[in-house]
Every structure is written in C-alpha cells, then in structure tokens.
Amino acid sequence: MRTILRNTCILAALMILTVFTFSIAGVGFTEEIKLVFQLFGLAFILSVVNYYFDDIVSLPIVAGYLVKYAVFVGIVIVFGFIAGWFFPSNFWMAFIYVGVIAVIAYAIDSVKTEKEIEDINEMVKMSKNEKISFKPLKQRKGWKVLLVLVLSLIVLCVASLAGFIYVLDYNIHFRMNNSAEAQAAGYNKSYFPSTKLDNVVIDGTLYECYDSVEVTFAGNIDSTHIKIYIESGKDYIDGTEGKTDRLIIYCKDAGTFYYGDDHFVEPYSIYTEGKVDLENYCLGGFIYSGLAAAIVVIVLVVYFILYFVRRKKFDDVSAS
Numbered sequence: 001m002r003t004i005l006r007n008t009c010i011l012a013a014l015m016i017l018t019v020f021t022f023s024i025a026g027v028g029f030t031e032e033i034k035l036v037f038q039l040f041g042l043a044f045i046l047s048v049v050n051y052y053f054d055d056i057v058s059l060p061i062v063a064g065y066l067v068k069y070a071v072f073v074g075i076v077i078v079f080g081f082i083a084g085w086f087f088p089s090n091f092w093m094a095f096i097y098v099g100v101i102a103v104i105a106y107a108i109d110s111v112k113t114e115k116e117i118e119d120i121n122e123m124v125k126m127s128k129n130e131k132i133s134f135k136p137l138k139q140r141k142g143w144k145v146l147l148v149l150v151l152s153l154i155v156l157c158v159a160s161l162a163g164f165i166y167v168l169d170y171n172i173h174f175r176m177n178n179s180a181e182a183q184a185a186g187y188n189k190s191y192f193p194s195t196k197l198d199n200v201v202i203d204g205t206l207y208e209c210y211d212s213v214e215v216t217f218a219g220n221i222d223s224t225h226i227k228i229y230i231e232s233g234k235d236y237i238d239g240t241e242g243k244t245d246r247l248i249i250y251c252k253d254a255g256t257f258y259y260g261d262d263h264f265v266e267p268y269s270i271y272t273e274g275k276v277d278l279e280n281y282c283l284g285g286f287i288y289s290g291l292a293a294a295i296v297v298i299v300l301v302v303y304f305i306l307y308f309v310r311r312k313k314f315d316d317v318s319a320s
Helices: 002-027 031-056 061-083 093-125 142-184 276-319
Strands: 189-196 200-202 205-218 220-231 237-239 247-251 257-259 262-264 267-272
Touching: 002 031, 002 276, 031 061, 061 093, 142 247, 142 267, 142 276, 189 220, 205 247
Parallel strands: 220 262, 237 267
Antiparallel strands: 189 205, 189 247, 200 205, 205 220, 247 267, 257 262
C-alpha cells in the first residue's frame, strides 16, 4: 500500500507540473500557476532537508520528530513570508499545516521503519563469521536511474531549444513576408501587438475597434495604449484565423487620422504574430527541462558524495 500511495503521489505531481507548465504558454504565469510551482519548490526544499537531517543529527525517535517539526515550521514560515502567503496576523497557520502533514508522513514512515527493523533483525541473525560487504557502485541502481533521467532531460532540453529556434525563425520570416506584401501594395505602417475589442458605432458608422501600443522614445522609452478604428465593411485581407490578440495591423501612414489617442486607419491586412503559442511552448520546455536537468545533476553529485563518504566510513569500521 505504501508503494502504491507513493507512486500515486509521484504520478499526480508529474501530471500537475506538466499541465501547468504547458498552461503558461496559453494563459501566462497566473497566480494559480505561480502558487503550484511555489508549493513544489517548498516541497523540494523540505524533502532535501528531511533527506539529510538524519545523517547530520542523531536523536531519539521522538526528539527527532519534534526537532524536524520545529525546523519544517520555521522553513514554511520563512518561505511563506517570502512568497506572500503569510502576514504577522496569520503565520501561526503554518503550525497547523505542518502538523497535519507531519502526522500523515509519520503514519507512512512507520511502515518503512517496521521494514527496516525487520532487515536489521535479519542481519543480527547472520553468522558473526560471515563477512558483510559494502555494495559496490556498479551494483547500485539509484545513480543509474538518475543518470538516465539526466540524459532524457538533456535530450528534451536540446529538442525544445531546437524547436524554439526553428519556430522563432519561422515567425520572423512570417512577419517579414507580411510586411513586404503590405509595402508592395503601397501600405507602409503597422501596429503591433493589437487586441480586438468590441465593435463601436461612431457618428452612425460601425467601426472595428482594436487596442494597440504606441512606443515613443522621448528621453526614456515609454509606451502608450491607443485605440485603432477600422470602418466595418471595408475590403482588406484578414489573416487572423479567428484570433483576437497579438495581431499585426498593416495600414497606410497617409490614411491615418488621429483624434487624441484614437487612430482611424485604412487597413491593408490584419495578421497574427505567427506560431507564437508553439514558440512559447518550446521556450517553456527548454527552460523547465534545463532547470530540471540541473537539479537532477546536483542530486546525482550529492549521491556520489554520500556514497564515497559512507564507503570510507564502512572501510574504516571494517579495518578496526
């Protein structure tokens, strides 16, 4: 049951991370997605501390759990204040959260402890004359699994980077072709990025309304939101494919009329930015797979360090 529960939690964690990682490209880094990654980051920190706690601190079982509880509460409070979860009025909730999780973890860990006791009893039953050997590195599976995971993440990272470069190049050529096409038709101005708003009626005329950004360089780089109006029913090329944001509006400079921040333009075409969603997916895959590979490499290095430290201790005990 413990193995099933552990595998279920690991699979659920991977599913959540995968879904929310790909959601970043679609909806951005929202507060909900940010919270999920913060929780996983906190879980990683607590797991690392718990992993090395018993090697560093030698305490009785009850005292060990009490010290762990105090340490974990402190970490959660500090992390919570940094992440903006806690305030001076509600930080006490960390004691409850950590307490509930600690009880569940203790219940699961008790099964593991019982199994370890059985293994110790089996070792006691072994003949004193029988030599107990330290399992060599080549017979251990842990580092091999980590190495395969690192290689897999590196392959994913390289593939994501290659995909990002390819899609970025495609998007650049896509925009250049659209711009050249508009210029060849006598249109020489563009607004980007633009977002489609609701149609409006001005002086009895129906207009398509778009929100865009105008960049100015007056001492400091600044940007101003403007509204662009296109008379509905006019003939122009529309390559938006139903999308309403990150649009490029190509128009005539001479055909633009300004009323404050409202621009009335004569359009040539409205296109999307290109395969920007795929570009974001590839970039996200490169960043997160690279970060994951770096973390696993650190874990692998720590694994080897602990192995050689414990091997030295075993050799010293055997020699004495």
